Amino acid sequence: MVGEGRKLKAVIAGGSIAGISTAHALILAGWDNQATDSEKKVTMTLARDESLNFRAAHWADLHGVLYDALPKQGSVIIKAKVLQTGEIIEIVGDLLVAADGCLSSIRQKYLPEFKLRYSGYCAWRGVLDFSEIENSETIIGIKKAYPDLGKCLYFDLASGTHSVLYELLNKKLNWLWYVNQPEPEVKGTSVTTKVTGDMIQKMHQEAEKVWIPELAKVMKETKEPFLNFIYDSDPLEKIFYDNVVFVGDAAHPTTPHCPRSTNMVILDASVLGKCIEKWGAEKLESALEEYQFIRLPVTSKQVLEARRLGRVKQELVLPDRDPFDPKSAREEDCQELLQRNTPFFNI
Structure with a gap:
């Protein structure tokens, strides 16, 4: 049982946008955190979407804004090596968040046979x-x-x-x-x-x-x-084990063609934080189950759509269509290129 009034701690592995976004979400939930035609050189418009609601930001700028907004300052016990000194230290928390990217070492511990797909x-x-x-x-x-x-x-x-x-x-x-x-x-x-x-x-x-x-x-x-x-990677069947949860690229490595990677990261963090806030400290497993229930179907479809779109644009083989040729493509073929075809585009 968690002591009444004790503020819970999460250990977040990964300091990229996934990790920092999760830190923000868990703080709000009351947790502490540690952590072209090549021959003719002419262009033509194949498809255009005037109403695409999209904002672009430089990764470093977005990371800086999120990092600077964090407060300055388990049970999961994590042993970590301090690179400068070689010292092994223990970090204690109630939840381990694997936000350590598509090559996640934490995911590899729970899924040793897991392989990325080139x-x-x-x-x-x-x-x-x-x-x-x-x-x-x-x-x-x-x-x-x-x-x-x-x-x-x-x-x-x-x-x-x-x-x-x-x-x-x-x-x-x-x-x-x-x-x-x-x-x-x-x-x-x-x-x-x-x-x-x-x-x-x-x-x-x-x-x-x-x-x-x-x-x-x-x-x-x-x-x-x-x-x-x-x-x-092919979509995972589970994105949490006990009190270890995957977010961002650790949960759903994806190609960038939708483009949804940062969007998925931030939504992972937001949903995780809301679920933990809803269920409270006593029901962490229920919170993680709901997080998985909400996010896994969405991110799985988005990963597969990004994979398909990348293969279309690179003229690579797909089982259900001929390679896409931008010089001879029909209008209906060009409509496949639109970003709004991404599953769950509006969330």
Whole structure:
């Protein structure tokens, strides 16, 4: 039995947006926390959604806002190693939240046979800060080629590949370019990697062959682009075990094509917090069961839709349709590309 009036503690593994969002939700529930046509270089509109209610933010900006808003300051017993000293310490809490990403080590403990599914492609990614080059030829050119920048997300399809381009706050352009390739060797606990100068130079050369000059130039002028290995997994059957619960990418690794990853993370945290607040300290298992009941059907369908959409845009094989060709696609085929087709789009 939990002592009357005792404030419960959650141990949150992971300091990304999933972990910080969960910390906010549990604090509100009264808990403490520790923790394009490549040949002709012409573009055409395949599908357009004027009423898409979507907001884009730079990951670092959103993370900073959430982190700075946390208060400064089990039973689950966690042993952790302090990297600076090598000391092993114990952290005690009533709930362990696994918010440690798609390569979650906590999930691996409960699901040792679990494997991520490689999508068949990686993504070059970069953010161009144009705050000091707003009147440059590059920025004038990209805004002429993509006139709705700042008001929409552009998804550009070429043969066997696609890119994403949109403007962030504070005069930044975010871009991604998905490239079909064999599965790379993933080292450590990250699905992103820094790249060599030779790799970047080769990427620039390929971009000039595939994309219109304005987009290729943005890619070329972006400092420190990096590679993101794209993985997801088949939906899990359970997302909690005893008083250990998965949130974010630990619960539902997904490809980014819907795009719902951050949305799913924040909703996981919100629902978990509301369920714990509703059931109280004495019925933590009931709270986790309700969290799973609410979130698992939603995130499972969204993961599978993101997987399907990525394969359509990359012209990869699907069992129920021919590969998508942007140059010969019918109107009904193009409607499949709309983000609002995502299951549970409005939540």
